[in-house]
Amino acid sequence: MKTKLQKFKDSYFFYSFKRDKVAMLSFIVLTIFMLMALTAPWIAPMNPYDSANIDIMNSEIPPVWMDEGTSEFILGTDNQGRDMLSTMLYGLRTSIIIGLGAVALQGIIGVVVGLLAGYLGGKTDAILMRLADIQFSFPYLMVAIFMSAIFQVVFGLGSFERLAVPLLTLIIGFSNWPMFARTIRASVIGEKNKEYVEAARVIGLPRWTIMFRHILPNSLTSVMVISTIQVANAVMSEAALSFLGLGMPVTKPSLGSLIRAGQEFFFSGSWWITIFPGIWLVIFVLVINLLGDWLRDVLNPKLYKG
Amino acid sequence: MNTEQPLVTMDNVVKHFDISGGLLDQLSFSGGKFELEKTTVKAVNNVSLFVNKGETLSVVGESGCGKSTLARVIMGLYPPNSGEVRYGGERIDNLTHGQWMPFRKKMQMIFQDPYASLNPRKTVRQTLEEPLRFHNPGMTGAEAGDKIADVMEKVGVDPAWITRYPHEFSGGQRQRISIARGLILDPQFIVADEPVSALDVSIQAQILNLLMELREEMDLTYLFITHDLSVVHHISSRVAVLYLGTLCELASAHDLFYEPRHPYTRALLSAIPRVGEKKAKHIKLKGEVPTPVNLPTGCVFHGRCVYADERCSREVPELRELDNGGFVACHGVEEGRVME
Amino acid sequence: MSHLLEVNDLEVKFALRFGDITAIDGAGFTLDKGERLGLVGESGAGKSVTGFSIINLISKPGYISRGSIFFEGKEISTYSDAQMRKIRGNRISMIFQDPMMTLNPVFTIGYQMVETVLAHRKVSKAQARAIALEKLKKVQIPSPEERLDQYPHELSGGMRQRIIIAISLLVDPAIIIADEPTTALDVTIQAEIMDLLQELCETEKMGLILITHDLGVVSQVTEKIAVMYAGKIIEYGPTDQVVKSPVHPYTTGLIGSIPGSIPPGEDLKQIPGMMPTLTNIPEGCAFNPRCELRQDICTQKTPVLEDKGNGIMAACHMK
Numbered sequence: 001m002k003t004k005l006q007k008f009k010d011s012y013f014f015y016s017f018k019r020d021k022v023a024m025l026s027f028i029v030l031t032i033f034m035l036m037a038l039t040a041p042w043i044a045p046m047n048p049y050d051s052a053n054i055d056i057m058n059s060e061i062p063p064v065w066m067d068e069g070t071s072e073f074i075l076g077t078d079n080q081g082r083d084m085l086s087t088m089l090y091g092l093r094t095s096i097i098i099g100l101g102a103v104a105l106q107g108i109i110g111v112v113v114g115l116l117a118g119y120l121g122g123k124t125d126a127i128l129m130r131l132a133d134i135q136f137s138f139p140y141l142m143v144a145i146f147m148s149a150i151f152q153v154v155f156g157l158g159s160f161e162r163l164a165v166p167l168l169t170l171i172i173g174f175s176n177w178p179m180f181a182r183t184i185r186a187s188v189i190g191e192k193n194k195e196y197v198e199a200a201r202v203i204g205l206p207r208w209t210i211m212f213r214h215i216l217p218n219s220l221t222s223v224m225v226i227s228t229i230q231v232a233n234a235v236m237s238e239a240a241l242s243f244l245g246l247g248m249p250v251t252k253p254s255l256g257s258l259i260r261a262g263q264e265f266f267f268s269g270s271w272w273i274t275i276f277p278g279i280w281l282v283i284f285v286l287v288i289n290l291l292g293d294w295l296r297d298v299l300n301p302k303l304y305k306g
Numbered sequence: 307m308n309t310e311q312p313l314v315t316m317d318n319v320v321k322h323f324d325i326s327g328g329l330l331d332q333l334s335f336s337g338g339k340f341e342l343e344k345t346t347v348k349a350v351n352n353v354s355l356f357v358n359k360g361e362t363l364s365v366v367g368e369s370g371c372g373k374s375t376l377a378r379v380i381m382g383l384y385p386p387n388s389g390e391v392r393y394g395g396e397r398i399d400n401l402t403h404g405q406w407m408p409f410r411k412k413m414q415m416i417f418q419d420p421y422a423s424l425n426p427r428k429t430v431r432q433t434l435e436e437p438l439r440f441h442n443p444g445m446t447g448a449e450a451g452d453k454i455a456d457v458m459e460k461v462g463v464d465p466a467w468i469t470r471y472p473h474e475f476s477g478g479q480r481q482r483i484s485i486a487r488g489l490i491l492d493p494q495f496i497v498a499d500e501p502v503s504a505l506d507v508s509i510q511a512q513i514l515n516l517l518m519e520l521r522e523e524m525d526l527t528y529l530f531i532t533h534d535l536s537v538v539h540h541i542s543s544r545v546a547v548l549y550l551g552t553l554c555e556l557a558s559a560h561d562l563f564y565e566p567r568h569p570y571t572r573a574l575l576s577a578i579p580r581v582g583e584k585k586a587k588h589i590k591l592k593g594e595v596p597t598p599v600n601l602p603t604g605c606v607f608h609g610r611c612v613y614a615d616e617r618c619s620r621e622v623p624e625l626r627e628l629d630n631g632g633f634v635a636c637h638g639v640e641e642g643r644v645m646e
Numbered sequence: 647m648s649h650l651l652e653v654n655d656l657e658v659k660f661a662l663r664f665g666d667i668t669a670i671d672g673a674g675f676t677l678d679k680g681e682r683l684g685l686v687g688e689s690g691a692g693k694s695v696t697g698f699s700i701i702n703l704i705s706k707p708g709y710i711s712r713g714s715i716f717f718e719g720k721e722i723s724t725y726s727d728a729q730m731r732k733i734r735g736n737r738i739s740m741i742f743q744d745p746m747m748t749l750n751p752v753f754t755i756g757y758q759m760v761e762t763v764l765a766h767r768k769v770s771k772a773q774a775r776a777i778a779l780e781k782l783k784k785v786q787i788p789s790p791e792e793r794l795d796q797y798p799h800e801l802s803g804g805m806r807q808r809i810i811i812a813i814s815l816l817v818d819p820a821i822i823i824a825d826e827p828t829t830a831l832d833v834t835i836q837a838e839i840m841d842l843l844q845e846l847c848e849t850e851k852m853g854l855i856l857i858t859h860d861l862g863v864v865s866q867v868t869e870k871i872a873v874m875y876a877g878k879i880i881e882y883g884p885t886d887q888v889v890k891s892p893v894h895p896y897t898t899g900l901i902g903s904i905p906g907s908i909p910p911g912e913d914l915k916q917i918p919g920m921m922p923t924l925t926n927i928p929e930g931c932a933f934n935p936r937c938e939l940r941q942d943i944c945t946q947k948t949p950v951l952e953d954k955g956n957g958i959m960a961a962c963h964m965k
Contacts, residue, residue, distance in 0.1 A: 194422045199484075202383070202413075202414060204406060204441070218425070369832055506921075509688075512916045540911070560910075577833045577834045579836075579860070
C-alpha cells in the first residue's frame with residue numbers, strides 16, 4: 001500500500017505540474033509572495049503603520065540606486081515619508097488577507113445558493129437565480145463603492161478606518177458570489193441526474209445529506225478553479241477601491257492605496273511610489289491567474305473512466 | 307397459478323413529464339393568434355403489471371418505451387400522475403419521504419452504468435456503510451464491518467479492497483459493488499435497470515450468473531429492465547413487452563419466445579441477431595419510431611404494424627387474457643387477423 | 647492473387663510517460679473486393695485501434711512501429727498526410743459509432759454531403775447535390791430531397807446512421823470500415839442497418855471491415871472473422887466455421903457466454919477473470935491465466951497463428 005505522499009507523487013496532477021514550467025514558476029513566485037506577506041512584521045525594515053516611525057521630512061526619497069537615494073530606504077519613500085519596501089510588504093499582506101477572505105465569503109454564499117438552486121430546482125431555483133442575476137447586473141465595483149460610501153457616511157470615517165480590513169472583505173465578498181453560484185449550479189444540475197444520486201435516493205437518504213455529502217464533493221473541481229481567479233480579482237477590487245479612496249485608509253495603505261497616492265506624484269518625478277507596488281500587484285495577479293489556468297486544464301479531462 | 311398475492315402491483319400507472327419550459331418557450335404564434343403550447347413526454351401510458359414473489363419479471367422494449375421510467379415510478383423516485391403502485395398489498399405511490407423508510411429496506415435498485423452509479427469520491431466501504439448505518443443506527447462499526455465483508459464475498463469482490471475508490475476497479479467489479487450496495491439491506495425485491503448492458507460479453511455472463519445465484523441464495527424477486535432479448539430469455543420467468551409506454555404483451559418467457567402473439571413482439575424477436583443461425587428474413591417495420599411526445603392515436607403501434615386497420619388507428623386496444631395465461635393488447639390478435 | 651487490402655504484422659505502440667506499450671502486436675489479415683470481414687473483440691482488445699491505423703487515424707502518442715498495410719497494391723502505412731488524405735474518406739471510408747458526434751449539428755445534411763463531395767471531386771455544387779441525393783436513395787431514406795435541408799437533430803438515430811453511410815458512399819469507396827455502427831441503435835433499427843450494409847457491399851462490390859463486440863451481428867453479416875484478444879488476432883477464418891466450431895479457448899468461451907447459446911435457466915459459460923490491460927500482458931500466451939487448457943508451454947512461449955483445419959487459423963499451443 002502506498003503512502004499518501006507516494007500516491008501524490010505518482011499522480012497525474014503532480015506529473016503535469018512538473019511538466020508545466022509556467023505553473024512551477026508561478027507557484028514558486030506565489031509562495032515567495034505569501035512568505036513575504038506572512039513574515040512582513042519581521043523582515044520589513046520598519047513598521048510603516050506606526051506614525052512614530054515616520055518623518056515627513058523623509059518624503060519622496062528615490063530608490064537607493066539613484067542620486068539622493070539612501071541605503072536606509074532601499075526602494076525610496078512615499079509621499080508621507082514611509083519606507084516603500086516596508087509599506088509594500090505590509091500592503092501585500094493586507095491585499096492577500098482581503099483577497100482570500102473575500103473569496104472565502106463569496107465561495108460559501110455562492111456554493112450554498114448554487115447547491116440549493118441546482119438541486120431543488122423549480123421556484124427555489126428561479127428565485128435564487130433571479131437574485132443572482134440582479135446582483136450580477138450591477139457592476140460589482142459600483143456595489144462595492146455604494147456599500148463603502150454608505151458605511152462611511154453612517155459610521156463615520158474613524159470606525160471605517162479601524163474596521164477597514166474586515167469591512168472590505170465583507171463588501172468584496174458579497175459583491176461577487178453570483179459567479180460561484182452559477183458555476184456550482186451548473187455542476188450540480190449535471191451531477192443530480194447521475195445514477196449514484198438516484199442510488200442515494202433509493203436508499204432513502206434525506207435531501208440535505210445527498211446535497212452536501214454526495215453532490216457537493218463532486219462539484220468542487222469547478223469551484224476550485226474559479227477560486228484562484230477570484231482571489232486575483234478580489235485583490236484587484238481592493239486595489240481599485242483604495243485607488244478611488246474608498247478602500248484602505250491613508251494611514252494603512254495597501255498596494256492599491258500606494259498606487260493611488262503615487263499617482264499624483266508620478267509626473268512630478270517620484271515615479272517609484274506608483275511603479276513598485278504596481279509591479280508587485282501585476283505579478284501577483286498574473287501568477288494566480290496562470291495557476292488558475294493550469295489548474296483548470298489539469299482537472300478538466302478527468303473523466304470518470306479513470 | 308399462484309394464488310398468493312403478488313409482491314408488487316402496478317395498476318393503470320400513467321407518468322408524463324412536462325417539458326414545456328418557461329412561459330416564453332410555450333408561446334407560439336399560429337393561425338393569427340398566440341397560443342400556449344405544452345409539450346409533454348408521455349413516458350408511461352396506463353400500464354398495469356404485477357410481479358409475483360420469487361419470480362423474475364423482465365420488462366423489455368427499445369429506447370423511449372418507458373421501461374426505465376416505469377422502474378423509477380415503482381421505486382418511488384417519480385410519483386405517478388395517476389394509477390396505483392402497491393408493495394405487499396400496501397400503496398406506495400403516495401407516501402411521504404418518512405413513510406417510505408420501511409419500504410426502502412425491502413426494495414432496492416441496481417443501475418446500468420457502472421461508472422456513474424458509484425460516488426467517485428467515496429471509498430467502497432463508505433458507499434456500502436452508508437445505507438447500513440442509515441437504516442440501522444444502533445449498529446456498531448464492527449457489526450457493519452462484518453456485514454460489509456459478508457456481502458462483498460457474496461458478490462465476489464475481495465473484502466480487503468474496501469478502502470479503494472471506484473475508479474480503481476474495472477466495469478465488471480464496479481457493477482458487483484453496485485449489486486453489493488443493493489443487497490446490503492437484505493431486501494426482498496430488486497429492480498435491475500439494464501445491469502449488464504454496459505459490460506463486455508464475457509463479463510455480462512459473470513454478472514448474470516451472479517444475479518441468478520443470488521436470487522436462489524437470498525430468495526429475491528427481480529424486476530429486470532433490458533433491451534437485450536437473449537438475456538431476457540435466459541433468466542426470466544415472465545416477460546412484459548413495452549412500446550412507447552404501453553404494454554403490448556405479457557407472457558411467460560417460454561410462451562413469449564416460442565409463441566409470440568403481438569406483432570411488435572414478433573418483429574422484435576425476429577430482429578435479434580442469433581449467433582450461428584442463419585436468420586429468417588426479419589420482419590421489416592414500416593416507418594420510424596415515433597417519439598413519446600407525439601403519440602399516435604389509437605394503438606401506439608399502428609403506424610408501423612403490417613396488420614393495422616382502421617380500428618387500430620382509432621381505438622386503443624385493451625389488455626386481454628389469452629388461453630395460455632398471457633396477456634396481449636392488440637385488435638388484430640383479438641379478431642384473429644394476426645397470422646401465425 | 648493480390649488482395650484489395652493486406653495488413654501484415656502490424657504493430658502499433660503508444661508512447662506513454664512510463665515507456666512504450668504495445669497496443670497491437672503483429673496483426674495481419676486480408677480483404678478482397680466485396681468481402682466482409684468482422685474484427686471482433688471485447689473493449690480494450692485493440693480492434694478500434696487496428697481499424698484506425700489502416701487509415702492512419704492514430705493520433706499521438708500512438709504510432710505504427712512495424713508492419714505493412716497494402717491497399718490496391720500500394721504501401722500506405724508510410725504515406726504522408728497529403729497522400730493519406732487522398733485515400734481517407736475517399737477510397738477507404740469510415741463509419742463511427744455515434745452518428746450525432748460525426749454529423750456537425752450546425753450544418754444541414756445537404757451542406758455536409760456537398761462539402762464532402764467537393765472535397766474529393768471536381769464537380770459543380772449542383773452536381774454534388776445530385777450525387778448526394780442519389781446516395782440518400784441508395785440507403786433507402788424516405789423523402790430524400792427533404793432530408794438534404796434538415797439538420798441532424800431533426801432526425802432519429804437510425805436515420806442519422808443511414809446518412810452517415812450515405813456520406814461514406816458519396817465517393818464510391820473501395821472499403822468501408824465500420825466501427826460499432828449499430829451499438830447505439832435499437833435492435834429493430836440495427837437489423838435494418840446491417841441488412842443495408844450487407845446489400846450495399848454486394849451491389850457496389852465494396853469491402854467491409856466490421857468492428858464490433860457483438861458476435862450475433864458479426865455472424866449474420868460477415869464472411870470472415872478475426873477475433874482479437876489483448877492486441878493480438880488469436881483466431882482468423884470463415885465466420886460460419888469459427889462460430890460453429892471455434893478453435894481457440896477464448897473464442898469458445900466468448901460464444902458460450904452469449905445467453906442465446908445456452909438453454910434458459912442454466913449457468914452461462916463464464917470465462918474467469920478479465921482481459922489484461924495493455925501494461926499487464928502475461929508472458930507467453932496472453933490468455934493463459936484464464937484458460938482451462940493451460941500447460942507450461944503456454945506461460946513460456948507466445949503462440950502464433952497456425953492453420954488448424956477448416957480454413958481456421960488460431961494461435962494456441964493446445965489445439
